[in-house]
Amino acid sequence: MKLYDEKHIKNLVLIGAAKSGKTTLAETMLFEAGIINKRGRVEEGNTVSDYHEIEQERGSSVYATNMHTEWRDYKINIIDTPGLEDFIGEVVAAIRVCDTALIVLNSQYGVEVGTMQLWDYVDKYKKPTILAINQLDTEQANFQATLDEASAFFGKAVTLMQYPVNAGPGFNSIIDLLKMVMYQFPDDGGKPQKLPIPDAEMERAKQLHNELVEKAAENDDELMELYFEKGNLDEDELRKGLKIGMMKHEVFPVFCVDAKNNMGSGRLMGFIDNVAPSAIEMPPEKSDNGEDIPCNIAGPTCLFVYKTLLEPHIGKLNFFKVLSGEVKVGDELTNDKGDTVERINQLFIADGKNRQAVDRLKAGDIGCTLKLKNTLVNHTLASKQFPLQVAAIEFPSPKVRAAIIAKKKSDEEKLGEVLAEIHMEDPTLEIEYNRELKQVILHAQGELHLAVTKWRLANIYGMEVELVPAKIPYRETIQKQAMANYRHKKQSGGAGQFAEVYMKIEPYYEGMPALKDYPVRDSEEIDLNWGGKLIFNNCIVGGAIDARFLPSILKGVMEKMQEGPLTGSYVRDIRVSVYDGKMHPVDSNDISFKIAGMMAFRNAFHEAAPQLLEPIFDMEATVPNESMGDVMGEIQSHRAIIMGMDNVNALQIIKAKVPQAELDDLYASLRNVSQGRVKIQANFSEYGNVPSEIQRKLSEQYAKHEEHALTS
Structure with missing residues (x-):
């Protein structure tokens, strides 16, 4: 193929909600350029873009797919992207490397939620943007309503380049405001006739053309002077002004296309060639x-x-x-x-x-x-002489999670290798091997993301898996002081085991006063790997317990803190003071004092008003005004506390603190009640108290589990 220089290469990413027609538009662009000799159809599973088995089965894009066209001495690289938020990683990566974003809007539905969610990343990178209003031949097509929605959402940068004469069934004509002609397409699409603008449309076309000229002129002082001097701008001057505006992210040209019937794609590609910036014109x-x-x-x-x-x-x-x-x-x-x-x-x-x-x-x-x-x-x-690293793509954080289990024991070891491969392809699917919860946890963008991962494991790797709810990393602590003692005595023939430990435990907090009840001979402050602290005081006097056994008592306490008495969760923020005990000159040893320390701690813990803690997340839910009431009600029904609200344009941002135990279900519920028009971000904030009825239920479940383990 012809080798193009950097001035004649245009990189285009197709973005839009699911079913907006991105894949069909890409197919039409390739056909018009002669790259393919027959257009495929999404319904028939034979398009260039959606070629993966899962895409053909679903009838929509899952992967971002690379293609190219060659149009009038320019090469246009095209990346067709998925329209669902579950596959946002594919879109973000494509936006990062492309130089122009082509946002496809379905004229039946206007600016959809999927488009709103993807726009954040286009705006973040300030990519020059073109809007293509598609599916103008349908019964429900409403070009003006879609244009109005675009203007409300994207702002004053929306710049009309074309409008349809007869949107709806039988659509075949477009007024082009840059060239001031009417394009009329044959029934099977393709190359249009260039016709004079009809008298009935001339006044409207002239008014809109003047608005386009003003929009192009205002982006450059030299063009503005020419406009004042001549009262107009020629086609080349208009192109120059539009390009400057696109580069400033202040002009989003709007085109009409009917990709299914091959109408409008050639004119769109001509604009991309002549006006959309190449990589060399973009900021480095x-x-x-x-x-x-x-x-x-x-x-x-x-x-x-x-x-x-x-x-x-x-x-x-x-x-x-x-x-x-x-x-x-x-x-x-x-x-x-x-x-x-x-x-x-x-x-x-x-x-x-x-x-x-x-x-x-x-x-x-x-x-x-x-x-x-x-x-x-x-x-x-x-190059070896100039090693460097490019700033990384920042992928969005996961929103839902599930534990994964191989159905066959023989697949358990292989599962880890396969998940590592999938993560290599898809950085937005994070894999966590959680020792605390004894689970392999998938962190994904949504339920569909998890479902597609499961499909891939079954159909590509031949591995059947089960997705189950991920456990919650609860913590245990206490609310008051308590004292306990435990005697461990065991005699079996030869040397026996003996140890007795007296212990006081208290809730620990920063700045708490020093222990007054007993003299502290030495104290150890331990930062726990799972958060919080343990303060371990040696208050033994008179040699009741030999100093060499104190580390064994601490070891016993730590072992019980790694599997708390209440639910088996990690224990945190406790001060332990060992103040008395007994030992035997022959039978006392390290294992005896470890057991005695563990059991004394366990007994004291149950008397110290144990409290279960759960992770609390700071969540922001961004929703349109019309969904506000439903979303607020749903958030409050999931044990969340509303912390505040902000208003940005036509969107409400609800800030809340939500228990992690509610997050996965809440995410699905919010998408449901808002018809998918919600954007959620959640980050760990702190640990908070679990309500007493939930604590009791979890504690009873753990007790039954322990009892079953002992009897089985």
Whole structure:
């Protein structure tokens, strides 16, 4: 294929809610450019983009898919992305490496929740943005309502470039306000006729054209002077002003398309060629220490890996953007994170599952390579003389969790390896091996994300698994002081076991007064690995217990604190004072005092008003005004405390403290009551008291479990 320089490469990411028509638009763009000779259909599972089995089964995108077109001496790299928040990691990575975002809006539904959720990342990176209003041939198509919603959500940057003459069944005509012509398409789409604007539309078209001219002029002082001088701008001047506005994130051009019937995609691609910025015109990427990495073909080679894909029968594919210089087959590049030198044995341009081999790629281009040894997402490959790391993609935090169990014992060991592979592909699926809870926990973006992971394990790896609720990492503590003693005595033939320990325990808090009841000979302050502290006081006088046995008593206390008396959870924030005891000159030993210390602590704990603690999260739920009441009610029904509310545009931000035990169910409930129009962020805040009725229930469950364990 033709080798394009950095000025003639455009990188485009398709974004939009599920069913907005992104995949169909990508298919039409490839067809119009002659990359494919027949358009596939999502319903038939034969599109270039949605080629994975799970996508064909579901009828929607799960992965971001790379494609390209060549249109009038420009190469347009296209990444088609999923429209559901569960697969947000695919979208975020694609936004990061593309230079223009094309947001596809369904004219039947306007600006949908999926679009709102994805917009945050486009806005974060300030990517030049184009809006394409699609599906204009449908009965429910409403171009003006969609445009109004876009203006309300995206703001005054929304800039009308085209409008439909006859939206709805039979749609075939568009007024273009830049070229001031009417495009009329044949019934089967394709190349339109250029016709004069009808008299009935001329007044409206002129008014909207003038608004477009003013919008283009206001982005540049020189253009504004020309506009005042001439009263108008020619087509090239308009393009210049629109590009400047797009680069400032102050102009979002709006186009009309009917991707299914192949209407409007050619004009859209022409605009991308002529106006959308190339990589060389964009602000330079940053290294992780803040240095600029200019997009310069004469600079040192630098590739940024943004996606890893494991393809059956092929192996590991790494997708990258060439940020600087050029990469050639046979190059050896340094990967500081992977602590290795990687040889580039093959280079490809990807179009879905098809790959076209090339011998080099230049700055600004996107490609992929096979079988790199230690290179993963967010790694940088650079010239040996200029090693560097590009600032990493920041992926969103998980929102739901579930424990995973292999149904076959023979799969248990293999499961860990497979999950590591899946995480390598999908950094938004986090794997936690929790020793405390004795569970392998998946942290995901949503229930669908978990379901697709389960599907992949079954259908790609042949591994049946079960997803069960993840346990809660409760903590135990006490609310008052208590005293207890325990005598451990065991005689069995030869040497026996004997130890007796007297102990006082108290709730610990920072700044608490020193112990007054007994003289403290020495004290040990222990920062517990699971949070909180243990203060261990040796108050023994008169040699009642030999000093060499105190560490054994502490060991017994610590063992019981690792499996608390109430629910088997970790114990925290307690002061223990050992003030008396007895020992035997022959039968006392370390194991005896460890047991006596453990049991004395256990007995005292039950008398000290034990309190179960649960993790509390700070949660923010962002919802449209119309969903406010339902969302508030649902939050309060999950033991949450509302802390405050903020208003941003047409959205409400509800701040609440929510127990972790309620979070997973709450997330699903909020998506349901808001019809998916909620965005949730939650971060650990603190441990708080569990209500008494829940504590009693959990304590009884643990007691039954312990009893069963002893009798089985």
